[in-house]
Amino acid sequence: MKENQLIYSGKAKDLYSTADEQIIRVVYKDQVTMLNGLKKEVAIGKGALNNKISSLLFTKLNQAGISTHFIKQLSETEQLNQRVTIIPLEVVLRNVAAGSFCKRFGLPEGQLLSEPIIEFYYKQDALDDPLMNEDHIRALAIADQATIEAIKAETKRINHLLKAWFASIDLQLVDFKLEFGFAHDQRLLLADEFSPDNCRLWDRAGRHMDKDVFRRDLGNLVEVYQAVYDKLKALDEA
Numbered sequence: 132m133k134e135n136q137l138i139y140s141g142k143a144k145d146l147y148s149t150a151d152e153q154i155i156r157v158v159y160k161d162q163v164t165m166l167n168g169l170k171k172e173v174a175i176g177k178g179a180l181n182n183k184i185s186s187l188l189f190t191k192l193n194q195a196g197i198s199t200h201f202i203k204q205l206s207e208t209e210q211l212n213q214r215v216t217i218i219p220l221e222v223v224l225r226n227v228a229a230g231s232f233c234k235r236f237g238l239p240e241g242q243l244l245s246e247p248i249i250e251f252y253y254k255q256d257a258l259d260d261p262l263m264n265e266d267h268i269r270a271l272a273i274a275d276q277a278t279i280e281a282i283k284a285e286t287k288r289i290n291h292l293l294k295a296w297f298a299s300i301d302l303q304l305v306d307f308k309l310e311f312g313f314a315h316d317q318r319l320l321l322a323d324e325f326s327p328d329n330c331r332l333w334d335r336a337g338r339h340m341d342k343d344v345f346r347r348d349l350g351n352l353v354e355v356y357q358a359v360y361d362k363l364k365a366l367d368e369a
Contacts, residue, residue: 180356181326188325199321203301215312219254227305300362305331
């Protein structure tokens with residue numbers, strides 16, 4: 132594959148080849164979507180903020196011993212990642228009842244869960260990313276049990292770290308979505324991104340500091356993301 136060739140164009144990021152076939156260049160977009168792209172808008176500056184937030188958090192995760200695909204931030208909107216074969220699973224960890232979880236189980240939003248809950252969703256936009264259990268994952272040959280257990284263990288480790296980091300800047304990590312993939316040497320790596328696009332964050336007053344601002348028309352998404360980045364940057368520099 133030639134250098135700088137578009138590999139994949141997604142809702143929030145474009146992926147390009149580099150001179151090294153095991154490394155890709157990721158460009159974050161200003162597009163914000165919901166309902167698998169049925170509602171979408173352009174939010175100027177959102178791509179740069181997600182890139183900076185994700186780069187900062189992935190750097191901290193790498194330093195804490197989490198194996199990720201992140202290599203380095205290149206520019207305001209670009210980063211270098213190790214190329215991975217993505218496992219078609221969205222891994223959701225919930226610390227607090229919110230969103231679809233409340234609708235499914237009739238719980239009030241904000242109810243603290245007695246323990247973190249991990250859910251799996253089949254990563255297929257055409258099927259609206261249906262909820263899966265571990266039997267489904269094995270039966271469809273998406274991952275074997277050893278891989279499932281490794282993903283669950285890493286997700287819990289990531290949650291432990293991120294909860295503490297966000298708590299130190301007065302933000303509650305309500306829930307988040309992760310994706311994992313295999314590098315060329317078959318190492319399991321955390322992939323995709325970690326930003327307010329794929330997690331829920333609430334401040335002490337219960338205000339949404341994440342993509343729910345867009346989903347629920349609660350205010351200016353870019354201003355909220357900027358506030359999250361400023362808090363994380365101050366923590367990183369402390």
